Amino acid sequence: MNRLPQPFWVGASAIALSLFFSRISPHFLTGENIVTILDQSSINIVVAVGMTLVIASAGIDLSVGANVAVCGIVMASLIKAGFGVLPTIAAALLTGALLGLLNALLVVKLEVNPFMATLAMMSLVGGGALIVTQGIPIYGFSADFSWIGRGKVGGLPVSALICTAVVATGGFLARCTRLGIYAAALGGNEEALRRNGAATRLYKTVLYVVCGMCAALASVILTSKLNSAEPLAGTMVEMNAIATVVLGGTKIRGGAPRIVGTLFAGILMGVVKNGLVLAGISSYYQQFVTGFIILAAMVISERSKKNGSKK
Amino acid sequence: MSALTLHDPMEQVLEIQALSKNFGRVEVLKGISLSLSSGEILAIVGDNGAGKSTLIKCVTGTITPDGGIISLRGKEFLSLSPRKSMEEGVSAVYQDLALVEDLDVATNLFLGAEPLKAGFLVDRGRMHSEAARRLKELGIDLPSTRARIADLSGGQRQAVAIARAVMQASAGKDAGIVILDEPTAAMGVRESELVLGIIRGLREKKMAVLFVSHNLPQVFRIADRICVLRSGMKLWCGKTRDISLQDVIAMMSGAPPLTAESAEVAGDE
Numbered sequence: 001m002n003r004l005p006q007p008f009w010v011g012a013s014a015i016a017l018s019l020f021f022s023r024i025s026p027h028f029l030t031g032e033n034i035v036t037i038l039d040q041s042s043i044n045i046v047v048a049v050g051m052t053l054v055i056a057s058a059g060i061d062l063s064v065g066a067n068v069a070v071c072g073i074v075m076a077s078l079i080k081a082g083f084g085v086l087p088t089i090a091a092a093l094l095t096g097a098l099l100g101l102l103n104a105l106l107v108v109k110l111e112v113n114p115f116m117a118t119l120a121m122m123s124l125v126g127g128g129a130l131i132v133t134q135g136i137p138i139y140g141f142s143a144d145f146s147w148i149g150r151g152k153v154g155g156l157p158v159s160a161l162i163c164t165a166v167v168a169t170g171g172f173l174a175r176c177t178r179l180g181i182y183a184a185a186l187g188g189n190e191e192a193l194r195r196n197g198a199a200t201r202l203y204k205t206v207l208y209v210v211c212g213m214c215a216a217l218a219s220v221i222l223t224s225k226l227n228s229a230e231p232l233a234g235t236m237v238e239m240n241a242i243a244t245v246v247l248g249g250t251k252i253r254g255g256a257p258r259i260v261g262t263l264f265a266g267i268l269m270g271v272v273k274n275g276l277v278l279a280g281i282s283s284y285y286q287q288f289v290t291g292f293i294i295l296a297a298m299v300i301s302e303r304s305k306k307n308g309s310k311k
Numbered sequence: 312m313s314a315l316t317l318h319d320p321m322e323q324v325l326e327i328q329a330l331s332k333n334f335g336r337v338e339v340l341k342g343i344s345l346s347l348s349s350g351e352i353l354a355i356v357g358d359n360g361a362g363k364s365t366l367i368k369c370v371t372g373t374i375t376p377d378g379g380i381i382s383l384r385g386k387e388f389l390s391l392s393p394r395k396s397m398e399e400g401v402s403a404v405y406q407d408l409a410l411v412e413d414l415d416v417a418t419n420l421f422l423g424a425e426p427l428k429a430g431f432l433v434d435r436g437r438m439h440s441e442a443a444r445r446l447k448e449l450g451i452d453l454p455s456t457r458a459r460i461a462d463l464s465g466g467q468r469q470a471v472a473i474a475r476a477v478m479q480a481s482a483g484k485d486a487g488i489v490i491l492d493e494p495t496a497a498m499g500v501r502e503s504e505l506v507l508g509i510i511r512g513l514r515e516k517k518m519a520v521l522f523v524s525h526n527l528p529q530v531f532r533i534a535d536r537i538c539v540l541r542s543g544m545k546l547w548c549g550k551t552r553d554i555s556l557q558d559v560i561a562m563m564s565g566a567p568p569l570t571a572e573s574a575e576v577a578g579d580e
């Protein structure tokens with residue numbers, strides 16, 4: 001059992017749970033509901049892909065939720081000012097990238113511990129969002145814009161398509177470029193990477209920027225889905241993303257990034273969320289069950305590490 | 312000073328002058344000077360904590376010395392970065408090996424110098440075939456280039472680190488400087504012999520080898536010159552044939568130095 005990678009187990013669990021839920025509710029395994037699950041999971045998965053790369057490098061980004069909120073506000077302001085959809089999205093991506101760059105500045109230049117640096121950023125940026133909006137959501141986007149969160153192409157929600165593109169890009173970066181290798185090396189042995197002449201600070205910076213841009217894309221989906229920018233929209237986004245990453249098999253202390261694992265874990269979390277609702281179980285249990293799944297995943301991966309390899 | 316380095320530019324590839332390093336209040340290197348020529352194996356010996364690894368890390372740019380000059384191929388440096396040092400042809404096997412456990416053998420062998428296609432795509436296929444070829448050339452036997460470092464034995468890990476240093480050293484146009492910090496510490500007899508063979512091979516290719524070892528019989532078998540360090544000071548430096556194993560042991564463990572620096576003066580042409 002230890003030989004099979006965690007993504008396999010997570011994927012198998014998602015399928016098993018789906019079968020289980022389909023026995024409880026015949027509605028669960030319908031095409032329509034599967035599409036709903038993909039749609040609902042997309043925001044979390046998009047954030048989690050960026051988070052996977054950062055966590056692989058033994059970093060963390062707690063500010064993604066605040067990032068989501070701020071990007072929403074930026075987009076709202078631009079749309080209200082008459083900008084088109086594409087420039088608005090570009091501005092959101094730029095905002096996300098800048099916030100990632102700020103995180104990187106703290107972590108790489110000032111050498112603040114990533115947990116504390118991004119915790120501070122979470123407060124600063126999230127607080128800023130509240131100050132600017134006075135805590136009041138901004139409504140009224142154009143129909144073009146809400147198409148992103150609500151529209152469909154060929155029967156598939158646009159959000160799920162964006163999510164697929166992000167997963168593919170993340171998987172490509174992790175698998176086929178130096179960024180993926182160096183993320184794992186930064187997480188496993190940063191000093192070794194440095195001694196071999198790699199530009200460790202540059203790559204670390206890029207990782208945080210990519211993570212910030214993923215949060216911005218998630219914000220595009222969320223804001224258009226809600227058709228409003230809410231200063232508290234990003235609540236729990238970071239926690240869910242971190243849980244998804246770890247559940248997907250990327251080690252919290254750093255190591256190889258597992259994008260496919262993150263995808264499966266995101267779907268598993270979506271299945272749980274959706275299944276519990278369809279089974280008529282109070283949404284209060286959702287968080288509880290999610291916590292249980294994460295604990296189980298952690299225990300299994302810690303045990304397989306002990307049995308599997310030395311150190 | 313530069314007159315000295317220019318004296319024999321083709322030969323002398325590394326010169327360390329009055330190198331010092333403190334960690335807090337502890338003086339770990341106290342004005343060490345030594346030189347190394349291409350096609351030469353210089354062994355550095357000394358007890359635990361003598362400063363051997365610290366000396367090496369100054370040359371590889373991993374740590375910044377507090378004083379002194381390091382000349383690589385005639386270029387003088389007050390401090391180096393790992394990249395600068397590598398650019399000047401230095402490659403190293405560190406005592407802690409500097410491997411990434413979660414990555415496989417091939418990726419570790421090419422760490423920092425991954426073969427690319429289209430300018431940015433890591434060519435994993437070439438990485439594995441090249442890695443397998445180089446390991447075979449060196450006579451290093453590993454289960455697979457896809458094995459994770461975490462799943463290898465201590466000796467196998469050392470072999471990977473050595474192979475990487477050799478690959479890095481042969482990557483440049485000019486013969487490089489290879490530094491090995493206790494490369495055979497975790498190896499059995501057969502593997503150690505293999506490594507000694509590899510080191511001799513480097514000398515034949517006119518590379519300069521700096522070799523740290525606690526295994527004195529090994530040192531006496533392959534080193535052209537020996538430097539003895541104690542508590543951050545150079546006690547003796549000279550040709551291997553000018554000193555006996557017993558004298559080296561005596562010096563390492565605290566006997567007064569053999570006619571002091573005289574050997575160095577006499578030993579260096």
Ligand SMILES: Nc1ncnc2c1ncn2[C@@H]1O[C@H](COP(=O)(O)OP(=O)(O)OP(=O)(O)O)[C@@H](O)[C@H]1O
Pocket residue numbers: 334339357358359360361362363364365366406
């Ligand atoms: N980063 C560091 N911070 C503080 N002290 C250090 C550091 N690195 C080395 N030292 C100290 O410097 C001294 C020399 O260490 P060094 O590793 O160079 O010894 P060595 O000759 O390589 O020993 P060994 O044979 O055990 O490998 C030791 O007393 C060590 O405790």
Ligand SMILES: [Mg+2]
Pocket residue numbers: 363364365406492
């Ligand atoms: Mg040492």
